[in-house]
Amino acid sequence: MTTTAKKRLEVRAAVPGDVRGIQRLIARAYPGMPNYSLATIRGQINNFPNGCFVALYDSKVVGYCATMRVSKAMAFSHHDWEEITANGFGTRHSAAGEWLYGYEMAVDPKLRGLRIGQRLYDERKELAEELDLHGIVIAGRMPGYARAKRRAGSPADYLEKVVSGKLRDQVISFQLKNQFEPLGVLENYLPEDKQSDGHAAHLVWRNPYVDPDEAPEMRVPRGVESVRLATCQLQARAVKDFDEFVRNIEYFVDVAADYRSDFIVFPELFTLPLLSFETKKLSPIEAIDKLTGYTPRLTKELTRMALEYNINIIGGSHPTRADDGDIQNIAYVALRDGSVHTQEKIHPTPNEAFWWNIKGGDALDVIQTDCGPIGVLICYDSEFPELARRLVDQGARIIFVPFCTDSRLGYMRVRYCAQARAIENQCYVVMSGNVGNLPNVDNMDIQYAQSAILTPCDLPFARDGIAAEASENVETLTMADVNLADLSWARAEGTVRNLRDRRFDLYHIDWDSNPDHSHAPSGGPVPAGGHNSPGGG
Numbered sequence: 050m051t052t053t054a055k056k057r058l059e060v061r062a063a064v065p066g067d068v069r070g071i072q073r074l075i076a077r078a079y080p081g082m083p084n085y086s087l088a089t090i091r092g093q094i095n096n097f098p099n100g101c102f103v104a105l106y107d108s109k110v111v112g113y114c115a116t117m118r119v120s121k122a123m124a125f126s127h128h129d130w131e132e133i134t135a136n137g138f139g140t141r142h143s144a145a146g147e148w149l150y151g152y153e154m155a156v157d158p159k160l161r162g163l164r165i166g167q168r169l170y171d172e173r174k175e176l177a178e179e180l181d182l183h184g185i186v187i188a189g190r191m192p193g194y195a196r197a198k199r200r201a202g203s204p205a206d207y208l209e210k211v212v213s214g215k216l217r218d219q220v221i222s223f224q225l226k227n228q229f230e231p232l233g234v235l236e237n238y239l240p241e242d243k244q245s246d247g248h249a250a251h252l253v254w255r256n257p258y259v260d261p262d263e264a265p266e267m268r269v270p271r272g273v274e275s276v277r278l279a280t281c282q283l284q285a286r287a288v289k290d291f292d293e294f295v296r297n298i299e300y301f302v303d304v305a306a307d308y309r310s311d312f313i314v315f316p317e318l319f320t321l322p323l324l325s326f327e328t329k330k331l332s333p334i335e336a337i338d339k340l341t342g343y344t345p346r347l348t349k350e351l352t353r354m355a356l357e358y359n360i361n362i363i364g365g366s367h368p369t370r371a372d373d374g375d376i377q378n379i380a381y382v383a384l385r386d387g388s389v390h391t392q393e394k395i396h397p398t399p400n401e402a403f404w405w406n407i408k409g410g411d412a413l414d415v416i417q418t419d420c421g422p423i424g425v426l427i428c429y430d431s432e433f434p435e436l437a438r439r440l441v442d443q444g445a446r447i448i449f450v451p452f453c454t455d456s457r458l459g460y461m462r463v464r465y466c467a468q469a470r471a472i473e474n475q476c477y478v479v480m481s482g483n484v485g486n487l488p489n490v491d492n493m494d495i496q497y498a499q500s501a502i503l504t505p506c507d508l509p510f511a512r513d514g515i516a517a518e519a520s521e522n523v524e525t526l527t528m529a530d531v532n533l534a535d536l537s538w539a540r541a542e543g544t545v546r547n548l549r550d551r552r553f554d555l556y557h558i559d560w561d562s563n564p565d566h567s568h569a570p571s572g573g574p575v576p577a578g579g580h581n582s583p584g585g586g
Contacts (some may be wrong), residue, residue, distance in 0.1 A: 059169050063094050063101035063113065065417045070110030071103065078155040081458035082241050085137060088414055088443050088560075092138035093153070095415065095422050095444020100142070102172045104165045112165040114183075115139060115153035118146030124186040127230070130230065130239045131251075132329060132553040138442040143550050149177045159389055170227050177256050181355060184256045188249035189236050193218040195246045204234040204248040207370040207414040217586075219249050223289060229254045268540045274533040276420045276447070277303040277315040278479050278516075282500040283365075284524035285485040285493050286324035286577045291343060294323055295350050301526055306358035311420050314481040316498070317428045317453040319365035322348060324490045331519040333404040336490075341370040353385035359385050363419055365451040365481065366394060366408065366427050373407040380425045380451060382416055390416045395436060397575070411561075415443040421533065426470075428452040431463055431478075435558050437470040441548065446533050447477045453496065460497045466515060471503045473547050475539050477516070477531050478503040484522045502529045507543045560565075 063071065068090045093115045094101045104112030117139045117530050123146075133496065134152045135141045151173060156165045177185055193216070194207050201207040201216060212231055225231075229252040238249035255261060281301045287458040288294045298315065305313040320573055326478055331339060347367060355362045364381040371377055378394035393410020401407040413436055415422035424440030424447070430449045431437070440448060450467050454460040460482065470480040482498025499575035500519040504510040509532070540548055 058104065058106050058163060058165075060102055060104045060112070060165075062098060062173055063103045064098075065091055065094055065422075066498055067103050067110055067113075068094070071113045074110050074113055074137075074157060075155050077157055077159075081243065082174075086437070089137040091415065092443040094139065096139040097142045099176065102169055104168060106157075106160060106163070106165075106442075111157040111160050111163075113153065113155045113167055114151060114173065116149045116151045116176070117142035118180075119143060119148055119150045119186075120146050120536055121128060121183070124148040124150050125253075128233060128235060129235065129554075130188065131557065135442065135548075135551065135553060136557045137538050140442050141551075143541040143546075143549060144537045145288075147183050149173060149182055151185055154187075154355075166223065167227070171359040174254065177254075178258055181259060183257060183259050184228075185254045186232075187224070187229070187252050188222045188238050189229070189252050190220045190240075190242060190245050191218055191248055191250055192220055192244040195244050196246060204236060204246070204355060208234055208250050209499065221581040224250070224252050225425055227254065255308040269538045272534040275530050276312070276533060277308070277310045277530050278447070278477070278502050279308070279526055279528045280479050280481040280500045280502060280517075281305075281313060281315050282481065282498055282519045282523065282525050282527065283316050283319055283483055285322060285483055285487045285490075285496060287487065288322050289326055291323060291346060294320070295320075298350075299354055302354045302358050302360060302362065304526055305362045305528070310528060312361045312363065312423075312447070312449070312479070313526075314363035314449045314479055315365035316481045316483040316492075316500075317366045317451040318368070319451070319483065320367045321490055321493050322487060324382055325487055330489060336404065337368050337376055337407075338370070340368045341376070343367075344369050348381050348383070348389050351381055352387060354387055355383035355385045356387055361385055361420070362448045363425060363451065363481075368405065375487060376406055377410050378407050378427060379410070380427055380449075382425065384416075384418055386419065392416070392425040392427070394430055396429045396433060398429050408495070413439055415440055415445045421446055424448045426450050428454070428463060429586070431470060432466040433471065434473065437474050437476075437556060439560065441474040445476065446536050447479065447531075448474075450480045451481045452480060452498070455495050455497060457497050460499065464499070464501070467501075468503050471514065472505055473546055475505045475507075475536055475543065477489075477536070483523060500527055502527065502531070504531065505536070505539055505543075505546070507539045509538060 053407050068087050097117045100116035102114050103110050158468045211218045211221045232251040233251045235246050237252050240247040286485035351364050366378050366380045369379045378549040380392045382390040395409050397407040452463045467478045479502050481500050483496040484498050486495050487493035499521045502516040504514050504516050506514040517527045519525050519527040
């Protein structure tokens with residue numbers, strides 16, 4: 050009789066669903082060091098999915114390693130952890146890099162006898178061989194150095210003694226056994242690593258299947274990773290009830306789905322027509338209270354349409370009263386897998402804050418979709434560069450910007466900033482605005498919009514950085530195919546390489562280290578910056 054049993058231990062590529070398990074593992078593996086935020090781990094995986102691995106034991110994450118591809122110049126130069134890892138996110142990964150750089154390795158201390166670290170290093174070596182890379186470079190911890198510093202001498206002396214066998218270091222000795230060769234010491238690599246006195250051993254493993262004297266030919270293949278985007282420039286019109294409003298929205302969802310679009314985005318405050326059939330004039334606060342009552346029905350209908358039409362819907366934005374009583378401007382994102390995600394507007398405009406008492410949110414994270422991670426910046430939020438950078442650090446390649454502007458001046462503020470976000474982050478930005486007017490509905494007296502699908506400005510893209518653009522102030526659906534692979538090329542080999550060329554030795558963005566809040570179901574606001582590095586190597 051043949052019997053089968055479930056595997057107890059497996060090693061596989063990490064996925065975004067592993068993020069919380071990885072964070073808990075890091076806490077166990079490095080209890081004396083600051084942990085990663087969920088956002089940072091999410092960025093590591095999204096920025097190079099093939100280079101991050103987890104080990105699972107009885108379905109629990111017990112091992113994790115993160116790598117990225119870098120140039121020889123970057124890998125072999127003197128650097129510190131924050132500089133080379135883009136503050137932990139791995140955003141400096143280059144698809145044209147000829148070396149793997151390992152910057153995180155964690156193993157559950159209770160399971161070290163299972164050779165989990167060895168299994169993870171085998172995955173790294175296999176990846177380097179599969180990609181024909183020259184090898185792997187790491188900055189290995191020196192956890193025995195601080196204790197032995199007085200008798201061992203300088204960090205370089207300590208490393209020499211470990212290599213010669215006069216001293217033993219738990220981590221370095223393991224690396225030497227794995228055929229890593231010492232290049233020297235990276236002093237002050239990770240100040241938080243007190244056991245190593247902040248230093249790290251600069252180590253290299255050379256791929257035996259690649260000729261070290263052969264000039265690398267690492268041009269990024271111009272593959273096709275096509276996504277079809279649709280932006281709805283929506284006419285504000287009076288409706289007789291909620292059902293008529295839904296029919297108006299569903300019409301555009303249906304058309305976009307007929308054209309096999311992967312995404313459709315609606316404008317900011319696209320639900321304001323629901324106030325048009327009120328029998329009495331409502332004050333701003335009364336109007337908001339009325340709108341928030343439609344939230345359950347709205348999310349139900351968006352979910353239904355996403356499933357029935359097999360399309361991901363970015364539901365503009367809708368005023369919502371939170372559990373704590375605050376009113377927030379929230380985008381509801383219904384994915385075609387049936388899940389619903391939310392993104393709060395972080396910065397209410399002065400007008401929103403004064404008339405409607407709308408409060409800013411505190412959660413900004415990517416949303417995982419079947420086309421990769423995306424981000425949403427509602428109107429005014431697109432005018433704050435650090436928000437888009439946070440999303441792109443987490444792996445977003447498409448950012449949706451629902452907006453509502455009453456004049457060309459207001460529109461141009463959003464438009465210029467959205468184009469800037471596309472250029473400086475080497476990503477796509479999709480804008481969707483309202484047109485027309487709704488008498489007796491506050492904030493819909495007049496509208497100005499010219500929705501657009503924007504690109505970086507480099508060789509693979511449209512010459513003016515516009516993949517598609519709607520006519521001004523006309524209700525329409527605008528569509529374009531974009532190639533996500535072009536972003537990988539631009540980031541690795543483009544005329545400019547904004548993400549890779551940031552000066553992390555001079556500056557970075559720190560986010561507040563508030564506790565995590567659930568961001569159904571993909572995560573919540575988490576600290577993204579600072580020297581939040583466990584491990585290394």
